[in-house]
Amino acid sequence: MPSLNAQTKHPVTITLNDGTRTGHASPRMLLSDFLRHELGAHGTKVGCEHGVCGACTIRLDGVAARACLTLAVQADGRRVDTVEGLAPDGRMTTLQDAFNRHHALQCGFCTAGILMSLSDYLERVPKPTETELRDMLSGHLCRCTGYAGIVRAVMDVTGQASGNADAKDASGRKEPGHV
Amino acid sequence: MKPAPFDYLRAASAEEALAALAEHGDEARILAGGQSLMPMLNMRLLQPRIIVDVSAIAELGKIDARDGHLAVGASVTQSGLMASSDLATRSPLLAGALPWVGHFQTRNRGTVCGSVAHADPSAEIPLCLVALEGEVVLRSARRRRTVVAETFFIGPLTTLRKPDEMIEAVRFRLPKPGAGHAFREVAMRHGDFAITACAAVVDADRIRLAVGGVGDRPVARNWPILKGDALDDALNAFAWELGGDDDQHATARYRRDLVRRVGRLVIEEARSCQA
Numbered sequence: 406m407p408s409l410n411a412q413t414k415h416p417v418t419i420t421l422n423d424g425t426r427t428g429h430a431s432p433r434m435l436l437s438d439f440l441r442h443e444l445g446a447h448g449t450k451v452g453c454e455h456g457v458c459g460a461c462t463i464r465l466d467g468v469a470a471r472a473c474l475t476l477a478v479q480a481d482g483r484r485v486d487t488v489e490g491l492a493p494d495g496r497m498t499t500l501q502d503a504f505n506r507h508h509a510l511q512c513g514f515c516t517a518g519i520l521m522s523l524s525d526y527l528e529r530v531p532k533p534t535e536t537e538l539r540d541m542l543s544g545h546l547c548r549c550t551g552y553a554g555i556v557r558a559v560m561d562v563t564g565q566a567s568g569n570a571d572a573k574d575a576s577g578r579k580e581p582g583h584v
Numbered sequence: 585m586k587p588a589p590f591d592y593l594r595a596a597s598a599e600e601a602l603a604a605l606a607e608h609g610d611e612a613r614i615l616a617g618g619q620s621l622m623p624m625l626n627m628r629l630l631q632p633r634i635i636v637d638v639s640a641i642a643e644l645g646k647i648d649a650r651d652g653h654l655a656v657g658a659s660v661t662q663s664g665l666m667a668s669s670d671l672a673t674r675s676p677l678l679a680g681a682l683p684w685v686g687h688f689q690t691r692n693r694g695t696v697c698g699s700v701a702h703a704d705p706s707a708e709i710p711l712c713l714v715a716l717e718g719e720v721v722l723r724s725a726r727r728r729r730t731v732v733a734e735t736f737f738i739g740p741l742t743t744l745r746k747p748d749e750m751i752e753a754v755r756f757r758l759p760k761p762g763a764g765h766a767f768r769e770v771a772m773r774h775g776d777f778a779i780t781a782c783a784a785v786v787d788a789d790r791i792r793l794a795v796g797g798v799g800d801r802p803v804a805r806n807w808p809i810l811k812g813d814a815l816d817d818a819l820n821a822f823a824w825e826l827g828g829d830d831d832q833h834a835t836a837r838y839r840r841d842l843v844r845r846v847g848r849l850v851i852e853e854a855r856s857c858q859a
Contacts, residue, residue, distance in 0.1 A: 406593070406594055406595075406596055406600075407593075408591045408592060408593035408604070408634060409591060409592040409593070410591055411589035411590050411591045411592075411633075412589065431589065432589070432590055432591060432592035432635065433586065433587040433588065433589050433590055433625075435586065435587075435626075438586070454585040454586075454626050455585065455622075455623035455626050455627060456619060456622065456623055456690055459687075459689060462689050465693075468663075468692045468693075469688065469689045469692055470689060470692050470693045471619075471689060471690065471693070473622070473626070474618050474619055474622035474623065474626075474690075474693070475618065475622070475693070476592065476615075476618075476622075476635075478592050478594075479594075479615075479618075479637060479639070522688065522689055525692075526688060540683075540688075540774060541687075541688045543687055543773060543774045543775045544686075544687030544688055544689040544690065544775060545689075
């Protein structure tokens with residue numbers, strides 16, 4: 406295969422959430438920018454652009470990965486799942502619904518990435534312990550929630566512990582958000 | 585932060601990748617998982633003229649246990665090695681250390697050989713490779729050579745790899761019968777770069793301790809079976825040899841203290857799991 410020239414835009418075709426989409430990218434274009442600027446899929450957020458914050462996490466051929474550490478040309482011919490694909494008919498998934506109920510987000514900037522990580526992770530580890538879950542969440546920065554609501558939401562949808570209406574946090578107070 | 589422009593080659597075979605390296609030399613960079621290279625490109629710490637993507641080369645995706653070694657090919661991801669069969673028996677040290685490499689999301693793409701090529705002094709995989717007396721298999725269009733891990737790393741982000749060479753595989757020594765292994769690290773948060781990481785291999789007549797994050801590369805020492813004060817003295821001497829530097833995360837003194845304390849912990853832990 407000949408190399409792709411740096412100065413030229415090349416067609417890149419991906420399967421984006423079950424639809425085939427084509428755009429154009431020079432070799433240096435990041436997959437995160439390709440999704441947002443070329444395909445208009447703004448659900449994927451861009452934070453640190455060096456793989457630390459996790460905001461841009463997508464699934465590449467089903468596997469959770471940083472879109473900012475992937476070149477758009479690398480994704481050519483592959484499947485990319487983003488947060489837009491989680492609720493195709495406009496109804497939230499049970500996990501998204503639990504995020505809502507448990508106040509697992511405030512500003513929402515980290516949420517798309519966390520949901521995409523979880524959608525891969527929970528297929529591999531259907532009932533994570535809280536320690537395992539927090540370890541996985543260490544790959545995401547959330548500065549609003551302190552992760553407490555996120556942990557509660559996941560524990561709820563995996564049928565473990567504190568998910569019910571009378572859920573309490575560690576201090577024994579009734580969980581805020583349940584009225 | 586966007587990379588500077590570069591040409592991109594998705595190599596279909598190792599030969600094609602090596603031909604590109606022969607042509608472009610140090611203006612080319614190998615891209616496998618991209619979890620170290622892509623941040624360097626995004627921050628423009630590197631501005632290669634051409635990126636040679638080896639992630640799709642099937643022949644580089646193998647994990648083989650033979651000739652006393654566990655050989656891991658250039659496109660094997662850290663997650664792939666973690667999920668490989670019998671890792672806990674083929675390499676208990678790697679099984680213990682890999683969960684400390686980055687995060688779930690980066691291990692899915694980051695490769696074992698890529699971490700060795702990047703040669704961060706605090707990285708876990710180079711440390712394990714040194715602890716296990718491993719080897720790096722380097723291949724160019726002209727030849728193939730094998731370098732002992734301990735001599736491969738020569739400084740921060742610096743190795744013996746020549747510009748026309750790629751790491752074809754790394755070879756971790758398989759455990760000797762009756763040996764015990766342990767890994768521990770201290771970092772600000774799980775998944776961060778280690779302030780200090782220690783890996784110990786203890787068998788019937790030898791203690792081997794490798795330390796990362798203190799010197800400018802992973803460094804190992806061998807001792808006979810020492811106990812009590814003799815072990816403390818050996819650890820203390822090793823800590824002073826490594827020296828360490830102050831940075832925003834820890835002082836050199838704190839790092840040396842971690843060598844003494846975490847070093848002792850992993851040696852005791854390795855001893856306790858000797859079969």
